[in-house]
Amino acid sequence: MTSNALLSIRAEQTRPFYVMELLARAAARAASLGPAVSMVVGEPDFPPPAPVIRAAQAALSKGDIHYTHALGMPELRQAIAADYARRDGLTIDPERIAVTAGASGGLLLTMAAILNPGDEVLMPDPSYPCNRQFVNAMGGVVRTIAVDAMTEFQPTADQVRRHWGPKTKALLVASPANPTGTMLSPASAASLAQAVRQLGGVLVVDEIYQRVVFEGAPKSLVSLG
Incomplete structure (x- = not known):
């Protein structure tokens, strides 16, 4: 990477969001080879509800856009x-x-509110790539917890305790998770919340996909707070 004196070290160390490149390639492939099932980005395959569209149109017509x-x-x-x-x-x-402007805006503001330079944030690996950039942008340090099928691709309370250090400030998880789609069970979520509370940290939960599930109606983990 070529250094640019006008850019901050933080900007130069920020990694590209490769998902957008994959999305562009998928669109190009579909244009030449026909429709394909896209599993690239986490967005619904259905349009906004009609009442939402009508309300947005009405607000624009009234000039209610200040x-x-x-x-x-x-x-x-x-x-x-x-x-x-x-x-x-x-x-x-x-x-x-x-x-906020999406969950990413909320997560970025959350990191700005809780992190000082050098503070560490635990998160599972794999997880949403941009989450690391939110931590780095605030001078924080990402510490990953390797997860797999044995842990249902979510960190356990025991793993959190083992990885927690003197500079650790928070644990960031998602349920359902991106990219694995796995969810924290009520018992697992409660044990994570208890562990983080006992360690004196902050549990940050991304629930952007909470209503996009195949079965049941999962409760928000806000109830654990």
Whole structure:
């Protein structure tokens, strides 16, 4: 890699998001060879709900597109709190909810809120590639926990305790996970939460795919807090 004096060391050390290159190759292949089943990116294969489309069109027509509260529209935050109450039986103050540009925006802000330079974050390997960049961007250090089929591709409480060090600040997991798709069982999630709490750290959970499952209606791990 050629060094650029105008760029920070952080920027030069950031790895490309190769998934987008694979997506472009898949699209080019489909154009020449016909439709293909894409398993490249984590996005639904169905369009937005019709009421959402109508509401967006109405907002554009009314010119209701100005700056909102920094944490998101109060009405939206109230609706999110109501959704947690309806689906998970949780009472969450809307003032504790922040609306971000996707889960990645939320994770980046979370790392900014909890990390000081040199703090370590544990995460499973494999995991979503961008998660490492969020930690690195805040001067943190990623420590990976190797997972496999024996652990259902999720870290165990024992592994977390073994990998936890004096500089460790947090454990970052996802359920369902990307790229493996595996979910933390209620018992496993509870044991992870207990271990991290006893170690004096922060458990960060990415639940972006929580509603995209084949069976059941998994509860949010927010209930463990």
